[in-house]
Amino acid sequence: MSENFTDRELVQRVQSGDKAAFDLLVIKYQHKIIKLVSRFVREPSDALDVTQDAFIKAYRALPNFRGDSAFYTWLYRIASNTAKNFLASQRRRLGDVAIDSDEVMSREEALGLDDVATPENILAKDEVQHTVFETIENLPDDLRTALTLREFDGLSYEEIAEVMECPVGTVRSRIFRAREAVSEKLRALSGE
Amino acid sequence: MAGNEQIKSQVSSFMDGEIEKDEVSLLCKRMANDQELREQWRDYHLIRDVLTQQLPEQSNVDLSARIQNALSDEPAFSAKTKTASTGLVKRLSGLAVAASVAILGVVVVLNTAVQPNGGETTILASNTPTSNAAVTQVAELSSGSVSTDQPMDPRLNKYLVDHSEYAVSASVHGILPYARIVGHPPVRK
Numbered sequence: 001m002s003e004n005f006t007d008r009e010l011v012q013r014v015q016s017g018d019k020a021a022f023d024l025l026v027i028k029y030q031h032k033i034i035k036l037v038s039r040f041v042r043e044p045s046d047a048l049d050v051t052q053d054a055f056i057k058a059y060r061a062l063p064n065f066r067g068d069s070a071f072y073t074w075l076y077r078i079a080s081n082t083a084k085n086f087l088a089s090q091r092r093r094l095g096d097v098a099i100d101s102d103e104v105m106s107r108e109e110a111l112g113l114d115d116v117a118t119p120e121n122i123l124a125k126d127e128v129q130h131t132v133f134e135t136i137e138n139l140p141d142d143l144r145t146a147l148t149l150r151e152f153d154g155l156s157y158e159e160i161a162e163v164m165e166c167p168v169g170t171v172r173s174r175i176f177r178a179r180e181a182v183s184e185k186l187r188a189l190s191g192e
Numbered sequence: 193m194a195g196n197e198q199i200k201s202q203v204s205s206f207m208d209g210e211i212e213k214d215e216v217s218l219l220c221k222r223m224a225n226d227q228e229l230r231e232q233w234r235d236y237h238l239i240r241d242v243l244t245q246q247l248p249e250q251s252n253v254d255l256s257a258r259i260q261n262a263l264s265d266e267p268a269f270s271a272k273t274k275t276a277s278t279g280l281v282k283r284l285s286g287l288a289v290a291a292s293v294a295i296l297g298v299v300v301v302l303n304t305a306v307q308p309n310g311g312e313t314t315i316l317a318s319n320t321p322t323s324n325a326a327v328t329q330v331a332e333l334s335s336g337s338v339s340t341d342q343p344m345d346p347r348l349n350k351y352l353v354d355h356s357e358y359a360v361s362a363s364v365h366g367i368l369p370y371a372r373i374v375g376h377p378p379v380r381k
Contacts, residue, residue, distance in 0.1 A: 005209035009216045017268040020224030026256045027234045028207075031241040034255070035248040044250055055259045063269050121249040128251050132242040150208060151243045157210045176204040183235040190252075 002156070007071040014062055022062075026055055029072065033079045040083035044121070050086050054079035131189050135182045143181070146174035203232050207240075 006028075013021035033054060038047045058078050065074055136144055142164070149160045160171045202219050205211045211219070223229045234254065241247045 002209045003207075006206055009213070010220070013217075013220055015269050017270050018220065018224070019263065019266075019268045021220055022263070023230070023256050023260055024220070024223060024233060026259050027230070027254070028237050030253075030255045031238070031248055031251070032246045034250060034253065035246055038248055038250075048250065048253060048255065052255055052259055052262060055255070056262055059263055059266065118249075121251070125247060125249060125251040128238070129242050129247065132239055136243075148243075151240055157205075157208065172201065172205055172210065175208070176201040179204055179236050179239060180200070182239050183232065186235055186238065 004070055008067060011062065011065060011067065011071055014059070015065075022059055025071070029075060030055075032072070033075065036076065036079055037083045040080070040087055044118070046086070050083050051079065053086075054082040057082060127189060128186065131185050132182055135185045136178070139178055139181060143174050143178040146171055147178035150175055199229065200232060203229055204236060207233065207236055 007025070010021045010025050014025070030051065034047060034051050037050045037054065038044075041047045041050050054075070058075050061078065065071070136147065139147070145164060146160055149155045149163060150157075155163065157168050157171045157175075160175075161168045164171065199219070199222060202211055202215060203223070206216065206219055223233065234256075238247075238251075
C-alpha cells in the first residue's frame with residue numbers, strides 16, 4: 001500500500017458522488033499546486049486564483065480520470081496548463097495596451113514577475129518551518145526516527161518496523177504520536 | 193487507545209496509505225462531518241509539506257473553503273455517470289474489435305484465394321459473373337474511356353495482362369489481384 005492507495009480511494013469516492021472527499025484532496029495537494037503555479041504566476045493573489053481554477057477544472061474532469069497515471073501527475077498537468085493559459089491571456093491583454101515611454105514599469109513587472117516573497121510571507125513560512133523542525137528535533141528518538149523514515153525516506157510501515165525492529169502497530173502509533181506533537185505546536189502557533 | 197484517539201490514528205495511517213480498505217469509507221464519512229478531523233488532516237499535510245520542502249510562500253493559506261464554496265453549485269457525480277460512460281466506451285471498443293476482425297477476415301480470405309499462378313483468381317472470376325459485370329460497369333462509369341462497343345487496343349490489353357501476372361507472381365497482397373478482373377475484359381465483336 002502507498003500514498004497512491006489514499007488518492008485512489010479518495011478519487012473513487014468523489015467519482016461516486018462524495019464531494020467531501022474532494023476537499024481532502026484539495027487540502028492534501030493545495031500547497032504543492034500553489035508552489036507549482038507560483039513558478040508561472042508570480043503575483044500571489046493571481047497564483048491563488050489560478051490554483052483554485054485548476055482544482056475546479058480537476059473536479060469537473062474527474063469523472064473521466066481513469067487512473068492510468070497517478071492522481072497528482074494528472075492534477076499537475078491540469079495546474080500547469082491552467083497557469084500557462086492564464087499567462088497567455090494576461091500577455092494578450094497587456095499586449096493590447098500601448099506602453100508609454102514614461103512608464104518605467106517593465107513588462108515583467110506588469111506581468112507580476114517580480115519577487116513574490118513579501119516579508120510577511122517569509123516570516124510566516126519561517127515560523128512554520130522552524131516550529132516543525134524544532135519540535136521534531138525535540139521528539140523522543142523512537143518517534144523522531146519513525147516519522148523521519150516515513151516522511152524523508154518514504155518507507156512503508158512494514159519497512160520501518162523492520163528497520164526499528166518493532167511491530168507494525170508500534171510504528172503506526174509512533175508516527176501518529178509524532179505528528180500529533182508537531183500538530184499541537186502548529187496549532188499553538190496559529191492561535192487555534 | 194480511546195475511541196477518538198483511534199480515529200485520529202486512522203487519519204494518520206490513511207495519509208500514508210496504511211489503512212485497511214474497508215475502513216476507508218467510514219473514516220471518510222467521519223472526516224466529512226468532523227471539522228477537527230479535517231484540521232488534523234490539514235496539519236499533518238502541512239508537516240509533510242514542510243519536511244519535503246513543498247511549502248509555498250503563502251504557507252498560511254487554506255484554499256479548501258474557497259474551492260468548496262466555488263464547487264457548491266456543482267452537482268455531485270453519481271456512480272451511474274461513470275458506469276454509463278465506461279459502458280459506452282466498452283460497447284464502442286467491442287464494436288471496433290468486431291469490425292477489425294471482420295476486415296482482417298476479408299483480407300485473409302482474399303489473400304488465400306489468390307495463388308501465385310493466378311489460376312484461382314481466374315476461377316473466381318469466371319464463377320462470379322454478376323460481380324464482374326458490376327465491377328466492369330463501375331470502371332466504365334468512373335473512367336468513361338472503356339467501352340465494350342469499341343475495340344480494345346491490343347498493346348494496352350497485353351500491358352494489363354503482363355501487369356496483372358507480374359503483380360500476382362510478386363505476391364502483392366490485398367485486393368489488388370482483383371484489379372485485373374476489371375482491367376482487361378474480353379473484347380467481343
